[in-house]
Structure formats: C-alpha cells, structure tokens
Amino acid sequence: MERLQQAIEKARAQREKGAGTVAKTTATKTRAKTTKASASTQAWQALAPIKITRPKLQKSRIVSVEGGPEAAPFDMLRTKVLHQAATNGWKRVAITSPDSNTGKSVTTGNLAFCLARQPDIKTLVFDFDLRRIGLTKALGQTPGHNMADILEGRVQFRDHALRYGEGVAFGLNNGPVRHSSEILQSKKTAEVLDAIEEEFAPDIMIFDLPPMMATDDNFGFLKYVDCALIVAGAEKTSLDKIDVAERQVAEITNVMGIVLNKCRYFDGAYGYEYGYY
Numbered sequence: 001m002e003r004l005q006q007a008i009e010k011a012r013a014q015r016e017k018g019a020g021t022v023a024k025t026t027a028t029k030t031r032a033k034t035t036k037a038s039a040s041t042q043a044w045q046a047l048a049p050i051k052i053t054r055p056k057l058q059k060s061r062i063v064s065v066e067g068g069p070e071a072a073p074f075d076m077l078r079t080k081v082l083h084q085a086a087t088n089g090w091k092r093v094a095i096t097s098p099d100s101n102t103g104k105s106v107t108t109g110n111l112a113f114c115l116a117r118q119p120d121i122k123t124l125v126f127d128f129d130l131r132r133i134g135l136t137k138a139l140g141q142t143p144g145h146n147m148a149d150i151l152e153g154r155v156q157f158r159d160h161a162l163r164y165g166e167g168v169a170f171g172l173n174n175g176p177v178r179h180s181s182e183i184l185q186s187k188k189t190a191e192v193l194d195a196i197e198e199e200f201a202p203d204i205m206i207f208d209l210p211p212m213m214a215t216d217d218n219f220g221f222l223k224y225v226d227c228a229l230i231v232a233g234a235e236k237t238s239l240d241k242i243d244v245a246e247r248q249v250a251e252i253t254n255v256m257g258i259v260l261n262k263c264r265y266f267d268g269a270y271g272y273e274y275g276y277y
C-alpha cells in the first residue's frame, strides 16, 4: 500500500514538474513575442516620415489619402486584398500587369494610403520597378538612395524607408537601376527581404513591379512573393494579353486577382454607389 502511495506521489510530482515546464515554456514564448513586437514598434517609430503634398498626389491620381467617393474602389480593393491574404496566409503581394501603363503604380499608391487608414495594419510598400521608378514619381519623392542599394547591402532599409502615419513605410528609388533583373532574382534579395520582414513584422508587403511583357525582371522575382495582382487597362489590355500574363504569373506564384483599371463607364459596382450611403 505504502509502495502504491509512493508511486502515485511520484507520478503526481512528475506531472506537476512537466506542467511547470509547459507553463514556463509558454511564458517564455509569450515574453519573446512581446519583446519582438516592441522591437518592431521601435523600428517603425525610428523611420523618417515621408513628406507628401496633396495637390501633387492628386495630380498623379493618388486619391485615397482620405476616404470618400474617389477612394471607394481602392478601399474595396484593400479589403479584398486583406481578406485574401488572411484566408490564404499570404503576406507578400506583387502588383504587375500584362502590358505597360495600365496603372500599377497608381494602384499601388492608392492601396498604400487605403491601408494607412486601417490602424491595426502594418504595410511595407516597395517600388520594385527598378527601371522606371513609377511609384516614386507618383508620390513626388526624391529619396537619397534606391532599392538596389538596399538589396545589395550598401544601405540599410531602416535608413532609407519613409514612413507615412503609423503603419505604412515606402521603399523608393532615386533613379533607374542597371542590372535590375539580376538584382531582383538574386539570393541576396531574398535574404534582405526576409531580414526586413523580420525587423518590421509587417502584415502585408506590396511590390510595384514592371509589366510581365516588358522585361524578365518579374520572372526572377515573383518566386519571392506569395501572390500577384494583375492590373489590366480597360480598352487597352487585350483579353489575350491578360490570359498570357495570368498563365505566366501562375507558373511562378499565386494569382490573387485581376484589377480592371481606367474604366470609363461605371454601373454601380465596386464602390461607385458610395454616395448613396
């Protein structure tokens, strides 16, 4: 009887010891998470703020700094992007198109400012069209460096990125870059992006890219993202081109969806009944 009692007590002691270990492990993990969160908060706060001028943005068709009827379609796009990202566990979203000039950079810029109005979301936005720097121009910025300096390790992202509000940071370019294709597909780029993601713990990362048909830049880079949005120009991009681009993107990453931009005619869909509510 006494031996049985001893065995029970031993088992109980072992269980309690085990439970203590689990509790300790959980507490350690929670502490590590909190430390990481506060480190990323500090990293965000240390970023230099971006200086934007509203008329300049408006001129570039960046219309979503504040909400309202003009921002409504982009708000809709933001919410769909966040929903799809959350549903599929996607974080890195590329913005590309079949042909040029469909409005990728304008869409990226508008999406960024819509996300900025979402207080609990942290967004990193990268101008990765290293040949034409469309997003940088649309935002009216003249940064000191370009993303190639970051991706090749000459400059730290934290010393280059420009923060808008609490939750959006832009990685922009000071001019076109040579060898953009080689830079974008390099292993170093993958490592730098991982390090940036680790430091800033963003909810979403958006990459403004060149068109699929213009260069091989995207073919090397798309493997580093989770999905891509394809922006087509209404009355410009043919269905054939959309089809080809969709297949090309799908060979490398997930197609999040297709945005039809520059529509002249609205039928009340996609936020154009905003004023009614």
Ligand SMILES: Nc1ncnc2c1ncn2[C@@H]1O[C@H](COP(=O)(O)OP(=O)(O)OP(=O)(O)O)[C@@H](O)[C@H]1O
Pocket: 060, 061, 097, 099, 100, 101, 102, 103, 104, 105, 106, 107, 129, 132, 134, 209, 210, 211, 261, 262, 263
């Ligand atoms: N919804 C829209 N309605 C009218 N014009 C637009 C719209 N979206 C973009 N544009 C205009 O189309 C032109 C191209 O836009 P943007 O630079 O965003 O295209 P892009 O696809 O990024 O071009 P690229 O292929 O050169 O990178 C700009 O003059 C822009 O103001």
Ligand SMILES: [Mg+2]
Pocket: 104, 105, 106, 129, 132, 134, 135, 208, 209
């Ligand atoms: Mg562009």
